[in-house]
Amino acid sequence: MTEEKGMIRPIRMEDVxxxxxxxxDEEIATASGIIKPRSLEVxxxxxxxxxxxxxxxxxLFSITLDGRVIGRAELGLIDRENGNAAFGIVIGDKLCWGKGYGKQAICDLLGWAFEELHLHKVYCEVYTFNDRSMNMMRSIGFHQDGVLREHEYFNGEYHDVAVFSILQSEYNKNKRIRC
Known part of the structure; x- marks a missing residue:
């Protein structure tokens, strides 16, 4: 991966x-489902x-560009027995939105999940009101498995959550095309 597209690396304490x-940031918090920001100490x-x-x-990974942290990615709920894990991502530097850094970070994260951990499937949940994330999942080759109707209560109302997944075989077949 080239530096122009950003990269992921293990998170460091100085990134926190x-x-x-x-x-x-209200816009970032809304997209991420954060209701109440935590204090720095917490x-x-x-x-x-x-x-x-x-x-x-x-x-946990930091997404970096030219040596500075622009986002965060995580691979969580890693289930080695069943070969799957969930992921999440946020590009926190708004100047980097819409430039492909999030997509590249997800592709790098998928490479790590499938090539290093040898997982079978990676999945995520996306608020259906988050059009940018919904479109990005599709553009990378994720399959929309379904919608959990009124699944999360956030900002005073229930929201639908779309579930997306990609299998290792799908990633291997399409990684050169989409990533």
């Missing part, structure tokens, strides 16, 4: 303060637990 600011404490390697079912 930058990421904390994104929770306090935010840092949550990441401190991650760095202690308490769980093997979560991997």
């Amino acid at each position: 303060e930058v990421m904390h600011a994104w929770e306090h 935010f840092q404490a949550a990441y401190a637990k991650y760095f202690l390697k308490v769980s093997d079912s979560l991997r």
Whole structure:
């Protein structure tokens, strides 16, 4: 992957303060489903637990561009027995929106999930009101498995959540085309 498209790397403690600011941005928080932003201390404490390697079912990554952190990606609920995991992503630097960095980060994350962890499937949930994310999942080759109707209560109302997945065989077949 070229630096022009961004890249993922394991998260570092020094990245956390930058990421904390994104929770306090209303537009980013809404797209991410954050109702109440956490204090910096609470935010840092949550990441401190991650760095202690308490769980093997979560991997956190920073999305970087020209040496600066522009986003975060995670592979969570890693289920080695069934060969699947969920993922999430946020591009916190709004100047980087719409430039393909999120798509490239997802492709890199999929490569890691399928080639390093040898998973069978990666999936995610997307609010159906988040058109940008819905379109990106389709453009990468994710299959929309269904919609969980009125699944999450957020900002005073229930919202539908679309479930997307991609299998390792689908990723291998289309990775050169879509990523």
